[in-house]
Amino acid sequence: MAVKSSRYWLIFISPAMFLIAVFLLWPLAKTVVYSFSEWKNFSITYTFAGLANYKRMAADSVIRIALKNSGILIIFALIFQVGFSLLLAILVDSVNHLFKFYRTVYFFPIVISGTAIGLMFALAYKYEYGLLNFFLTLFGQEKRVWITPKTSIFLALIPVVWQYVGFYFVIFLTGLSKIPADVYEAAMLDGVTPIQKAIKITIPMLRDTLVSCTVLVVSGCFRVFDTVFIITKGGPLDSSQFLSTYMYKMAFENFNGGYASAIAMLMIFIGVFITVCLRKALKAQ
Amino acid sequence: MKKRFMSIAALCIICLIAASCASQAPAANPAPASTENTQSAPAPAPAGETIRVVTYFAGSDAWAPVWKEVIQEYMTANPGIIILDESQPTAGVNDMLKTKVQADLAANSPSDLMLYYTGDAYAETLTAQDSYLDFTEALSQDPEWAAGFKQTPLQSVQYQGKQYTLPYIGFYEGLFYNKGLFDKLGLAEPTSWENIINSLDALNENGITPLASSLAAPYFLVENFIMAQVGESNHRNYFDDSWAGALDAIAELHSKGAFPKDAMTLSEDDVRLLFSEGKAAMMINGSWCVDSLQSNPDMRIISMPTTPGGKGGSNSAISGFGSGWYMTKAAASRSGETLKLLKYLTSPEIMARFIAIGGSSAIYCEAPDSSSNLLKSAAVMLNTATYIDKTLDSQVGHEAYEAMNGGVQYIVEGMKTSKEVIEEARSLN
Incomplete structure (x- = not known):
């Protein structure tokens, strides 16, 4: 009875509220303010600039490249992180031997930091001292420049997509373990083929897991930073910029905190908008 | 038992007090080579x-x-x-x-x-x-x-x-070159723009990158080309139209295959490696590279030679x-x-x-042994220059500086003109 009184819930909730207010709400509020300001060099002073940063953003061709790249990443992530990891999970779930081995191997990349993975791939792509060109020359082929304006986005996305396949693979495995065995047994008696089993039983019964993974994948695409930054730094010719890498460039290389804040606001808006739309669309189905 | 407990507790309290007193004692050991004035000592x-x-x-x-x-x-x-x-x-x-x-x-x-x-x-x-x-x-x-x-x-x-x-x-910056490579191929040393242009084909044919430089971070390249282009006359006239000639000269070198094939993504560490390993004949960089290069007697440094239509060259240098x-x-x-x-x-x-x-x-101290050819050439470079100025990044706005350097990739690919890049940088300064 006493626990239900307002005094107690306030005491229990206040530490979390304090942390959220200090580390989330206050910085968010400041970002909103800075996005409408001319704030450079991390100075303590800033001046109100109205919509100037947003107007600049509308005319900035790099923003369009970043949005296009985010779109490419979402498509790749949905195909590989959701589609491929689901396929892997179904295959591994059906094997009788080495189940734990496969689960560990596929999950392993997720425990490596994005920076380390980025560095590993960056070293592989190098022209003069890179691993790929080492193999080319080993087989008598000419060395080639791997990271070009046309290829940079795809080469940067390979490790990004690869790293998280294992994460969603484990989520799908957990989902598969929740499907009652008697459903499969009944289907087996009806003579169902393995493909029919996957399409007509497993995937429909994993619907909730699929929805969660899809939302996580899409919202996660707007947070990609470390791996891409290490491999290409958004270049060459800004061809592999994402909103996150471009925001970093504006804030910590160009020292234009106002414009970087406006880009951050765009990231927040798009992230929230797509997540809400996706949830509504998938829930409606 | 109770007495024993009280004794231990009292001992603990004494220890705690003693420890706290000790932590308030001033430092006893002086720093080596300290010249601190004791009369103006701040808080203990x-x-x-x-x-x-x-x-x-x-x-x-x-x-x-x-x-x-x-x-x-x-x-x-x-x-x-x-x-x-x-x-x-x-x-x-x-x-x-x-x-x-x-x-x-x-x-x-x-x-x-x-x-x-x-x-x-x-x-x-x-x-x-x-x-x-x-x-x-x-x-x-x-x-x-x-x-x-x-x-x-x-x-x-x-x-x-x-x-x-x-x-x-x-520090100082300039054009490092490997004299041994030029001598081996019978090429004139890169002391003029014409010599640089004339050496490109021969160097490339022999599998040597003419000028190791990154276009992903072309800061030293741009700094030195601007100095070579405008010299004393317009170096402090920030983002003047005359600076465009320097960026055009970089584009000309790029079109003639002077830079590494992966210059668009090359890191600064790799630039130094290419040059120090003899895979590149020239490099634009600074005095921080001298230590790793001076053991090679073929290494030299000069001011970036005058670019086409320029006013800089050996009469000017970047140092500070x-x-x-x-x-x-x-x-x-x-x-x-x-x-x-x-x-x-x-x-x-x-x-x-x-x-x-x-x-x-910046401090009076015993001069180190500067007998290497590279250090001697650096001394000649600085003594010959009648105009010496520090780098531009400490003089202009960060965003403008980054816009100019970031624009180099667009210029060499023909996606922007040098004047457009200079104008954009000027508007951000």
């Missing part, structure tokens, strides 16, 4: 103090090993002092030092002592928060320490008449004291330990150890 130092220091002596930086030795020696000689080395590398595509310092400033948590860039653009940023000490008073209180500094560099880093920074290691020591007011008011450490670091003995690696000194 606690026995244990952690001093946060950030420098660029990290990663592949040539001075990093000396720096580690020096601070370790200081901590050994001063047992109560812990130097928290927060140094960040500046070489490479990304300058981590700038990022760290800016992030610390934004969080209002700057390092106590900092070796950072000088110049109005940086000073304006750093002094905006009123966190850094004006050394004028500290220098006047310790004439012996003040007399150790050379006056020209000391005055050159002042900002609005105040001494927020103390100059340390000077682009970095210096900053100290926070908070560290100064906390105790005298940070200033004591700074005096140790700026003593002639320590300075000489850094200069033995490369660069020029």
Whole structure:
């Protein structure tokens, strides 16, 4: 009875509220303010600039490249992180031997930091001292420049997509373990083929897991930073910029905190908008 | 039993009191080579103090090993002092030092002592928060320490008449070239634009990259080409239309295959590696590379030769004291330990150890043995130049500087003209 009184819930909730207010709400509020300001060099002073940063953003061709790249990443992530990891999970779930081995191997990349993975791939792509060109020359082929304006986005996305396949693979495995065995047994008696089993039983019964993974994948695409930054730094010719890498460039290389804040606001808006739309669309189905 | 418990408790309390008294005792061990003026001693130092220091002596930086030795020696000689080395590398595509310092400033948590860039653009940023000490008073209180500094560099880093920074290691930039490679192929040394252009085909045919440079971070390239293009006449006329010629000259070299094939993504570390391993004949870089190159007797450095229609060349050079020591007011008011450490670091003995690696000194100290051909050519370069100026990044706005350097990729690919890039940078300055 006493626990239900307002005094107690306030005491229990206040530490979390304090942390959220200090580390989330206050910085968010400041970002909103800075996005409408001319704030450079991390100075303590800033001046109100109205919509100037947003107007600049509308005319900035790099923003369009970043949005296009985010779109490419979402498509790749949905195909590989959701589609491929689901396929892997179904295959591994059906094997009788080495189940734990496969689960560990596929999950392993997720425990490596994005920076380390980025560095590993960056070293592989190098022209003069890179691993790929080492193999080319080993087989008598000419060395080639791997990271070009046309290829940079795809080469940067390979490790990004690869790293998280294992994460969603484990989520799908957990989902598969929740499907009652008697459903499969009944289907087996009806003579169902393995493909029919996957399409007509497993995937429909994993619907909730699929929805969660899809939302996580899409919202996660707007947070990609470390791996891409290490491999290409958004270049060459800004061809592999994402909103996150471009925001970093504006804030910590160009020292234009106002414009970087406006880009951050765009990231927040798009992230929230797509997540809400996706949830509504998938829930409606 | 109760008496025994009471005795142990009393003993514990006595120990705690004794420990707390001991922790308030002043430091007993002096710093080596300290020139601290005892008459102007600030607040008494606690026995244990952690001093946060950030420098660029990290990663592949040539001075990093000396720096580690020096601070370790200081901590050994001063047992109560812990130097928290927060140094960040500046070489490479990304300058981590700038990022760290800016992030610390934004969080209002700057390092106590900092070796950072000088110049109005940086000073304006750093002094905006009123966190850094004006050394004028500290220098006047310790004439012996003040007399150790050379006056020209000391005055050159002042900002609005105040001494927020103390100059340390000077630098120079220029065109490094491997004389041995040019001699081997019977090519004239790259002392003129024509010689450079005429050597490109022969170098490429022999599998040697003519000019090692990154277009992902073309800062040294752009700096030196602008100096070669405009010389004294327009170097301080920031983003003047005459600067466009320098960017066009870079584009011309690119179109003639002067740069590495992966110049668009090449890192600064790889640029140095290409040149030092003899895979590239020329490189535009600075005095921080001298230590790793001077063992090769074929290495030389000259000012970037005059670009087509230019006014610079051997009559001008980029040199200066682009970095210096900053100290926070908070560290100064906390105790005298940070200033004591700074005096140790700026003593002639320590300075000489850094200069033995490369660069020029802002402090009077024993000159290192400069007998290598590379160091001799550097001395000739600086003595020949009638106009010497520091780098542009310390003179113009960060965003404008980045826009100009970032625009080089677009110019060489024909996606923007040099005038468009200069105009864009000018609008951001």
